[in-house]
Amino acid sequence: MAGFDYRALDNIIHSRVRLAIMSYLMTAKSADFNELKSQLNLSDGNLSTHLTKLETIDYIKLEKKFVGKKPLTTVTITTKGNNAFKTYIEQLSTLIEKK
Amino acid sequence: MAGFDYRALDNIIHSRVRLAIMSYLMTAKSADFNELKSQLNLSDGNLSTHLTKLETIDYIKLEKKFVGKKPLTTVTITTKGNNAFKTYIEQLSTLIEKK
DNA sequence: ACACTTACTTTGTGTTTCAAAGTACTTTAT
């Protein structure tokens, strides 16, 4: 009975906060900073750092523009991010099925 | 569309290594140190520290005895650990179902 | 002008992870 290889589980997605972010983006496709912040109950700083990390490995794309007078950061999941998330979920599924 | 509450996900189970350990124990019921070490491909130190952490919150029980001349540590999942794991899996399931 | 709000980012501190090194033996050559 071989245990599962924990190294296979995407370490970057597998953070509770980033899992929440990615999961949200999978259905929402895109969201802006404040939407994520309020929906996921994150502090500004916490969200900001996790977004930066996800952006660094190209799982999401961040676009900054002004809407009227206010800055607006829009977050979009990339193809790479989408694939990574799907893989992550599949691995989790096999883990869960084993119960 | 409300995102999921990451704070609800058991932080102690939600470590890749500990998830592997708990998952293994759910089906194996009990295992000894070297079994976990080899099946889960963990270094001695890494396994040791995670076991200690899981023991601290009573998710597992560690029993040390000698078999012949050698020390043997047997790891058993507790009822509390079993429940915590089930809850964890349920939460993950809802996350996955949302896709 | 002054405090206050908004939309973030940076910084600082505490926590976590992991393997290398350490411990306390036992077993195996020589």
Next chain:
DNA sequence: ATAAAGTACTTTGAAACACAAAGTAAGTGT
């Protein structure tokens, strides 16, 4: 008998991580 190598762990230390408090840069009331 002694040294070298293994066994079964635990402790330690350095790097990475998580998070909120503080900071920034702009706008908005009063």
